[in-house]
Amino acid sequence: MNQVGTQIQQLILGFSYLLSEVIITVGAILVLIMQLIVKEKGELFKRLFTIAVLAVAALSIGQQSIDGEFMIGLLWQSSLLRIIKALFIGIAIVVFVFPNEKKLYNQGEYYFLILMVLLGAMLVIQSANFLVFYIAVELVSISSYVLVVFSFRPKGYEAGLKYLLFGAMSSGIMLYGMSLIYGLTGSLNIPDFSIAIISQLSNSPWLVMAIVLFAIGLLFKLAMAPMHIWAPDAYEAGPTPVVGYISVLPKASVFIFAFALVMYTGIPSVSWGWNQGLSVVAITSMFIGNLAALRQTNLKRLMAYSSIAHSGFIIVGLIAGGDFGIQSLVFYLVIYALMNLGMFYFIAVLEQSGINQIEDLSGLGKKNIGFSILGLVILIALIGLPPTAGFTAKLLVFSALWESYTKNPEGYLMWLLGIGVLNSALSLFYYLKIPYQMIIKEGSKKRLSVSRTNVAVLTFFSILILIFFFKPDLLLNILNQTSFAF
Amino acid sequence: MIGDHLLTTLIFLPLLGALVMLFVPTDKTIIIRFVALGTMLLELLLTLLAVSSFDSSVIGYGSESLQLVEKMPWIDLSIGSFGSLLIQYFVAVDGLNITLVLLSGIILLIGVISSWNIQKQVKGYFILYMILSTSIMGCFLAIDMFLFFLFFEFMLLPMYFLIGIWGGKKRAYASIKFYIYTLVGSLLILIVMIGLSLSVVEVPGGNIHTFNIMKMMSPENYLSGSVLSLDYSGSFLGWDMRHLAFLLVFLGFAIKLPAVPVHTWLPDAHVEAPTPISVILAGVLLKIGGYGFYRIGYTIFPEAAQTMGWWIGLFGVIAIIYAxxxxxAQSNLKRLIAYSSVSHMGFVMLGMASLTIEGNAGAILQLFSHGIISALLFILSGVLYDRTDNLRIADYSGLASKLPHFTVAMVIAFFAALGLPGFSGFIAEFLILAGAFDGAVHGSILDHFMPVLGLLGLVLGAAYFLWTLQKMFFGQYWVRDKQWKMSDLSVREYLMIVPLALMALLFGIFPGLILDLSNQTVIGFVEFVQQQGDVNLSILNK
Structure with a gap:
């Protein structure tokens, strides 16, 4: 009885470290209540209220902090994770700046679901227990399934259903892997898992199987090959702000969790073929993403394949491991968020004028050259060319990989490096289609209306992308002062 | 003020020009043209200032012999237990790049004059042109590899648009082909740059990793056991890592040069590009490939000069003969000139591979001289293209009777290009072949057949130029379309052709003007590559 008492006390105490999460939850519930009262009106008020909630949540992050486990070992926190939480909130705020038809912003549920994805993502990175991770990641996924159909079009329902069915299956696989882990170690706490695998289970086939099954579930959340098939449909059919959001946040959170898991448990050293397997996943994701993108005509589908390829680059930081690995991975994620949100914002502006095919873009650059140049900056960053932070991100990730090769000279790492770097040339083909149509091709069929706000937001993204090239220290020195360890 | 920051001013002056243009209304094209002209005139004056303040008597090659140095930390990335990555803003000149900076100053000005009759989207054109100029200058002047790479890769984007928007009928194909080829080349260099920056430290034994090319020259600055250090024992695909890295760098710059068999983007780009862009492409951009061999390939991996010199020479000779x-066999005048460029760039590889002072002095001079002569050739083919939109050799005959001045200019250009004594090309190719013979007789790097075949290349060069001359300019006057207005050279065209032709002649009669600038550095460079190469090889072979 007494022990239960202390545990409850610990749980209650733990909420003080989750102040921002509590604020988000309360805010989300309030928006739902508001929806009951004002129905489909008060778009501006709902938007401002949600942004205010997010701002307060962001400010509350540093109030009570702990470095290590809390809530009876279910969650953990570190200075780096708090920074990432703040970044996540920032991403959620950006989503509400997106232009879209009133239909979306009038729905209170829309705000609720966006906040739920955020809440889930914040819990994913803090989870120190497989079950907590599962609940958090499903909170992200289930909210995303619903968000994808918020365009209320038949195509959206189809995509949402595909996403749901495929997601449910991969969750099942992941759960099965977790059950094996429980069977092998008798615990779902990640620290216990690390002790168990280090002490006795090294290279046991059961362990490898458990890890592989679990990893398959993760790959689905990351939209990486071979679990990427849902992404193009979902991206094409979903409302653009939602797609920008789910192309960044779930991915980033699962990457951070995976890195924590790998760092803390030392899986690469005990499970045969872990890094080799990840390298294969990275290379296939890059190739599938980049090759399939070559044939796309729809902008959002193109971006779906592009983010599959980018996942292939980001996971290189995970393969590299170590300080260099995590810093390059977080740096890449931040830049990836800027690039993807910027690009989806660009697409959202185009969609307002009814443009969603690449060929519709022809000759539009001449009508608004500033807008096209801002888009060009983001595309250059996506290709990974200087002078944009997209280049710095790739440079750092591959530097981390080379550094890990120095310590552990295995040939496949060099192949990964070579193939990865040369994949940028492949991606040039399809990213350049957009400026080719806008700037080089002549004769336009469509009209384009761009407001000052649109230009201002895109300028914000572009300038950040340029600044982080010329001064990456601004970001990296912050990361360097924090620690990832718990 | 400018005295201390001369090179920085050189790099960023065109960018300033572009900034000024941004504020000029789009329809005031004449102002934009004059801003461009003024900027490039000033740029040329500044390069002349740099040349005059360059002390060509400084001996040796390396960080001590750099002049007009500007160096300051730019990016300092600290990464946990790994240490930190230091990227510097580091620009300087020595005998390797001073001549190329001068060349860029000249050609970029000529390019503006040649762009005078561009009518389509003038503002965008000149802004891109200015950005291109900045990245060209930056590329030649950077001593930090990151900075070099930044300019090297950034130059592709304005080029892509300049060919893609203002080019000929197949411009979309040509521009993307250009972009992809050169991007692949620069990515190969990127791989090596990553490895080098992780292996080389600012102070021996420290953990401040650097991109400074000068630090990459000496083995003490390599971390012991790092992948590109001399004592690294691992290998990949049966190659030791340093040779593999050299191979990647070499391939990267060979695409830019371009060398056979990765030259196929060049004829397409040239044929589709507007005349001024062809001029810059042949006159300056290709030189960056040759310069990269020197500044990065041989400087950082001197041992490869000995172990792989034979192959470099061989590929040089293949390029000379094959191109x-x-x-x-070409029927298009611009294609013919493009292939002649590839052939002439083969000489640079041959001269460099010889590892003799004559050969390398000749190669540096060849970079300069070919810059002038090929610019002249493309300007002249542009003159014809402006009048007829057609460059098929077979569509013209007996132009001499109708266009006497143009024909004289063409004869001068062709003779300069085929290496007639008295023009700069002759001195350069003579020095290269002499160096290659010397290298074959006294050294062990080249074989005798290489300079012999190189000589044969000169004969072939004479053949295609004289043949073209005969077909297009002599005999009975005939053009395919009677509507073509065949008028002789205009004042603007004289303004470009006369200086270039005079320079080809001037540097042919007084090659010392260029050779003296680079001489001491070349001596130091050859000595460094030989000695350091021997040292490195002896460590590697242990």
Whole structure:
């Protein structure tokens, strides 16, 4: 009885470290209540209220902090994770700046679901227990399934259903892997898992199987090959702000969790073929993403394949491991968020004028050259060319990989490096289609209306992308002062 | 003020020009043209200032012999237990790049004059042109590899648009082909740059990793056991890592040069590009490939000069002969000149591979001289293209009777290009072949057949140029379309052609003007590559 008492006390105490999460939850519930009262009106008020909630949540992050486990070992926190939480909130705020038809912003549920994805993502990175991770990641996924159909079009329902069915299956696989882990170690706490695998289970086939099954579930959340098939449909059919959001946040959170898991448990050293397997996943994701993108005509589908390829680059930081690995991975994620949100914002502006095919873009650059140049900056960053932070991100990730090769000279790492770097040339083909149509091709069929706000937001993204090239220290020195360890 | 920051001013002056243009209304094209002209005139004056303040008597090659140095930390990335990555803003000149900076100053000004009759989207054109100029200058002047790479890769984007928007009928194909080829080349260099920056430290034994090319020259600055250090024992695909890295760098710059068999983007780009862009492409951009061999390939991996010199020489000779033979079969004048460029760039590889002072002095001079002569050739083919929109050799005959001045200019250009004594090309190719013979007789790097075949390349060059001359300019006057207005050279065209032709002649009669600038550095460079190469090889072979 007494022990239960202390545990409850610990749980209650733990909420003080989750102040921002509590604020988000309360805010989300309030928006739902508001929806009951004002129905489909008060778009501006709902938007401002949600942004205010997010701002307060962001400010509350540093109030009570702990470095290590809390809530009876279910969650953990570190200075780096708090920074990432703040970044996540920032991403959620950006989503509400997106232009879209009133239909979306009038729905209170829309705000609720966006906040739920955020809440889930914040819990994913803090989870120190497989079950907590599962609940958090499903909170992200289930909210995303619903968000994808918020365009209320038949195509959206189809995509949402595909996403749901495929997601449910991969969750099942992941759960099965977790059950094996429980069977092998008798615990779902990640620290216990690390002790168990280090002490006795090294290279046991059961362990490898458990890890592989679990990893398959993760790959689905990351939209990486071979679990990427849902992404193009979902991206094409979903409302653009939602797609920008789910192309960044779930991915980033699962990457951070995976890195924590790998760092803390030392899986690469005990499970045969872990890094080799990840390298294969990275290379296939890059190739599938980049090759399939070559044939796309729809902008959002193109971006779906592009983010599959980018996942292939980001996971290189995970393969590299170590300080260099995590810093390059977080740096890449931040830049990836800027690039993807910027690009989806660009697409959202185009969609307002009814443009969603690449060929519709022809000759539009001449009508608004500033807008096209801002888009060009983001595309250059996506290709990974200087002078944009997209280049710095790739440079750092591959530097981390080379550094890990120095310590552990295995040939496949060099192949990964070579193939990865040369994949940028492949991606040039399809990213350049957009400026080719806008700037080089002549004769336009469509009209384009761009407001000052649109230009201002895109300028914000572009300038950040340029600044982080010329001064990456601004970001990296912050990361360097924090620690990832718990 | 400018005295201390001369090179920085050189790099960023065109960018300033572009900034000024941004504020000029789009329809005031004449102001934009004059801003461009003024900027490039000033740029040329500044390069002349740099040349005059360059002390060509400084001996040796390396960080001590750099002049007009500007160096300051730019990016300092600290990464946990790994240490930190230091990227510097580091620009300087020595005998390797001073001549190329001068060349860029000249050609970029000529390019503006040649762009005078661009009518389509003038503002965008000149802004891109200015950005291109900045990245060209930056590329030649950077001593930090990151900075070099930044300019090297950034130059592709304005080029892509300049060919893609203002080019000929197949411009979309040509521009993307250009972009992809050169991007692949620069990515190969990127791989090596990553490895080098992780292996080389600012102070021996420290953990401040650097991109400074000068630090990459000496083995003490390599971390012991790092992948590109001399004592690294691992290998990949049966190659030791340093040779593999050299191979990647070499391939990267060979695409830019371009060398056979990765030259196929060049004829397409040239044919589709507008005249001024062809001028810059042949006159300056290709030189960056040759310069990269020197500044990065040989400087950082001197041992490869000995172990792989034979192959470099061989590929040089293949380029000379093969491209010349392809040029013989061309029906388009611009394509012919493009292939002749590939052939002439083969000489640079041959001269460099010889590892003799004559050979390398000749190669540096060849970079300069070919810059002038090929610019002249493309300007002249542009003159014809402006009048007829057609460059098919077979569509013209007996132009001499109708266009006497143009014909004289063409004869001068062709003779300069085929290496007639008295023009700069002759001195350069003579020095290269002499160096190659010397290298074959006294050294062990080249074989005798290489300079012999190189000589044959000269004969082939004479053949295709004289043949073209005969077909297009002599005999009975005839053009395919009677509507073509065949008028002789205009004042603007004289303004470009006369200085270039005079320079080809001037540097042919007084090659010392260029050779003296680079001489001491070349001596130091050859000595460094030989000695350091021997040292490195002896450590590697242990």
């Amino acid at each position: 010349a033979m392809i040029a013989l």
